[in-house]
Amino acid sequence: MKRGEAIAQVAGWLDPSFISIACNGMISRELYHQAERPSNFYMIGSMGLASSIALGIALSRPSKTVVVFDGDGNLLMNLGMLANIAASKAGNLYHLVFDNGVYASTGGQRTISSCVPLESIARASGYRRAARVETVPALMDALPVLFSEPGPAMLLVTVDSGNEPSVGRVKLLPAQLTDRLCAELSK
Amino acid sequence: MTASRSQTFLDEVEEQGYSFFTGVPCSYFGDVIQILESGARYGYVSAVREDSSIGIAAGAFLAGRQPVVLMQNSGLGVAINALVSLNQIYDIPVLLVISWRGQFGDDAPEHLVMGAILEDLFRLLQIPFAVYDTLNFRRQLAELTRTMRETRKPVALVVPREALEE
Secondary structure (H helix, E strand, C coil): CCHHHHHHHHHHHCCCCCEEEECCCHHHHHHHHHHCCCCEEECCCCCCCHHHHHHHHHHHCCCCCEEEEEEHHHHHHCCHHHHHHHHHCCCCEEEEEEECCEEHHHCCEECCHHHCCHHHHHHHHCCCEEEEECCHHHHHHHHHHHHCCCCCEEEEEECCCCCCCCCCCCCCCHHHHHHHHHHHHCC | CCCCHHHHHHHHHHHCCCCEEEECCCHHHHHHHHHHHCCCCCCCEECCCHHHHHHHHHHHHHCCCCEEEEEEHHHHHHHHHHHHHHHHHHCCCCEEEEECCCCCCCCCHHHHHHHHHHHHHHHHCCCCEEECCHHHHHHHHHHHHHHHHHHCCCEEEEECCCCCCC
């Protein structure tokens, strides 16, 4: 499946009250393009830290559901966060990984994710559940299961490499994203 | 019984409104972290890397907390990209409490270069800092905190050897 389709399906399924933290690169751009909303936070730098930011929110606001939109390159860059999240036992943290096997925003150079089962590492680290899906029907079946019980839990979605030319950069300024998420989380 | 330096330090930090603690340890902060982890009053999120702790603290700020990140100055090198491409771009404030290993050039070899360039590095990164001084700490922390809130950027308290031990 295409990454855009996968992200649109997931975002459409999420409750609007959920907080979504999207990693830098094409995943942020795609989430902005497909499902922009004030509870979304798009990263432009600090690769690898979407999951760290999500953990800080999840621990500070246990009543909020926090969803990470991560990529294989981002996760591999900061694999230690799987252990950090698992050890935290944050029940309100759900980790979605869109794995296309490449660094999409730097020209499609391959990552090493084809050799590394990231969902198995999550499970071994102590995530309560971790699964991989490769088709849209399997994704739609997996989403309710993912959120049916407390996390930390991971769903890895295998997606095609390649970018849609129509997906542009996030037009909001970083400080605007900070302000609106602070406002969203103060509700 | 008089309060330990570490407890006094944490009391002042708490009084300034800080309410979330994360980081990677330095032996200089052994007592501070022990207090943070000893009960429900503070809580402490042990992070796997210093840049991860910056990310965790950023999340805490977004969720309404005022975070503190503890780290050794070696970890500042790890955290630089997070500080400049997350905090300084997104206007996410944080109080960094950073030990000054290698301050006088008499530390283990791995600390000597960072120890010598630490102050220059803060200036280069445009991170306002103060070197912990027991007698003036209350004022130092108030000033750093005011700067941090006005600018919405990271500030650093640099902690020399033995300043917070015992």
